[in-house]
Amino acid sequence: MAEVALMRVGTPSDGVRTEGTRARLRALDDAEVVGVFLEGDERAFQELVERYQARLLNFVYRTIGDREKAEDLVQEVFIRVYRHLGRFDRTKKFSTWAYTIASNLAKNELRNRSRNPLVLFQAIKRNWEDEERPLQFEDPASRPDDLYRKRHLRSLVEASVARLPEHHRQVFVLRELEGKSYEEIAEITSCNLGTVKSRLNRARTSFADIIAPALR
Amino acid sequence: MHCGAFRDRHAAYIDDALDDATLDAVRGHLADCRACAEHDTAVRRALMLFRNLPTIQPSPDFSARLQARLRASGYDSAVRVDGRRDRLGDSAGPTSVGFSGFASAAAGVVAAGYLAVAVFGTPASVRAELALSPVVARATPPLSLAPFTVQPTVLVSFEGVLPSWPSEVFTSRTPIRLSAVSLTADSPDR
Numbered sequence: 080m081a082e083v084a085l086m087r088v089g090t091p092s093d094g095v096r097t098e099g100t101r102a103r104l105r106a107l108d109d110a111e112v113v114g115v116f117l118e119g120d121e122r123a124f125q126e127l128v129e130r131y132q133a134r135l136l137n138f139v140y141r142t143i144g145d146r147e148k149a150e151d152l153v154q155e156v157f158i159r160v161y162r163h164l165g166r167f168d169r170t171k172k173f174s175t176w177a178y179t180i181a182s183n184l185a186k187n188e189l190r191n192r193s194r195n196p197l198v199l200f201q202a203i204k205r206n207w208e209d210e211e212r213p214l215q216f217e218d219p220a221s222r223p224d225d226l227y228r229k230r231h232l233r234s235l236v237e238a239s240v241a242r243l244p245e246h247h248r249q250v251f252v253l254r255e256l257e258g259k260s261y262e263e264i265a266e267i268t269s270c271n272l273g274t275v276k277s278r279l280n281r282a283r284t285s286f287a288d289i290i291a292p293a294l295r
Numbered sequence: 296m297h298c299g300a301f302r303d304r305h306a307a308y309i310d311d312a313l314d315d316a317t318l319d320a321v322r323g324h325l326a327d328c329r330a331c332a333e334h335d336t337a338v339r340r341a342l343m344l345f346r347n348l349p350t351i352q353p354s355p356d357f358s359a360r361l362q363a364r365l366r367a368s369g370y371d372s373a374v375r376v377d378g379r380r381d382r383l384g385d386s387a388g389p390t391s392v393g394f395s396g397f398a399s400a401a402a403g404v405v406a407a408g409y410l411a412v413a414v415f416g417t418p419a420s421v422r423a424e425l426a427l428s429p430v431v432a433r434a435t436p437p438l439s440l441a442p443f444t445v446q447p448t449v450l451v452s453f454e455g456v457l458p459s460w461p462s463e464v465f466t467s468r469t470p471i472r473l474s475a476v477s478l479t480a481d482s483p484d485r
Contacts, residue, residue: 128361132353140351150354154361158368236344255345280306284334287341294340 101126109173116164124164128157131174134257135181141252142185143192144241152184178259178267182249189245239290247282254279296324301331309338 104112104126112130116123135156140149159180167176243251249268253259259267265275301324307313308321325332 125358128358132357133350136353137350141348146351150357150360153353154357154364157361158364161365162368232344233348236348239341240345255342256348276306280302283306283309283338283342284302286345287334287338290341290344291337294344 110169113164113167113169113173124161127160127173127177131177132157135177138178138252138257139181139185141237141240141256142182142245142249143188144237148188152188153181155184156180172263175263175266178253178257178263179269182253182267185249186245235290235293239286239293242289243282243285247278247285250275250278251282251286296320298324298328298331301325301328302334305335305338308335309342 100120100122104115104123107115107126109127109130112123112126116127132153135153136149139152140146143149143152156177160177167173240248240251246268250264250270253264253267254261261272261275261279264270264279265272268275270278301321304313304317304321308318313321325335
């Protein structure tokens, strides 16, 4: 049961057993964890969530630029993973499959936004409000001018990535942030290898061209 | 190596994916071409900035919300799509019926209806409402006309030549027969 898998609490002895199970699951690779889940141990699903939630969140966030929506989409990824894991081809990499689902959801989100300007406005407004939060939560050790410079630079980079065409941005993020191989990116984005190389090259050049004036 | 060839290989150069010979050629071009060297530097700087963006972490309630969504989606103690029942829950929760299930059900209803019509026939009330009466042309009963008589005065006026029948003879009989045809709806019982 998903609830049990996600919120497992119990007696101290249960806790010891659960910790032991977690440690055992952590030692397994993805394919083995999937196997454990398919054999009926739902705790393996939580292990997959813990392994991929931050990575998928960063990928989706860098693709769509809206943190809150990115979390929703990553949750949707895990719901689909839970639902369809029984059909997953275990000869393939689990991470590629999960990223493919995330990539498709991100693409759909961007498509929906382009059809609904209000959604886009709300996302921009929310991000702007995030920027207005007090600074002290970020890095208390930094000097204010340093904080400002870092934040400014971060905004510049994010804005520059956002200006890349969607199909370039996905390849760019998968390669530069997630460190995916060309072959994996081709599988995730349903493109051939040549297209991936071409898009990555163009995305890198475009990104450098966009951000260069701000760095002078 | 010319600039175009360098640009084509630049992504592989950054990813350290070039063979030794090509790598030497690229390095030779960078040493000779200032524009490509500047391009290489600009791309590497930009990528360094992007790769060093701080990562974001899921919010603290991520797991709780995921759990709630899984429950709302009906996967909590439910039979999964792959048909395997959860070990930890035995109750028959809601299952997801996809389009194929809906299509199968619809096809079943249509087939059952067709079969019923074929076996039991169409009910009389439905027949009466749906069947259109045939349209037939029917002449009214023949008119009982008085025997034709020619007025003696008319014949007298044409004496000695072929009789020329007065036009009133025709207008008084033929048009009546033709115009007496009426279109009426036939009874469905016929």
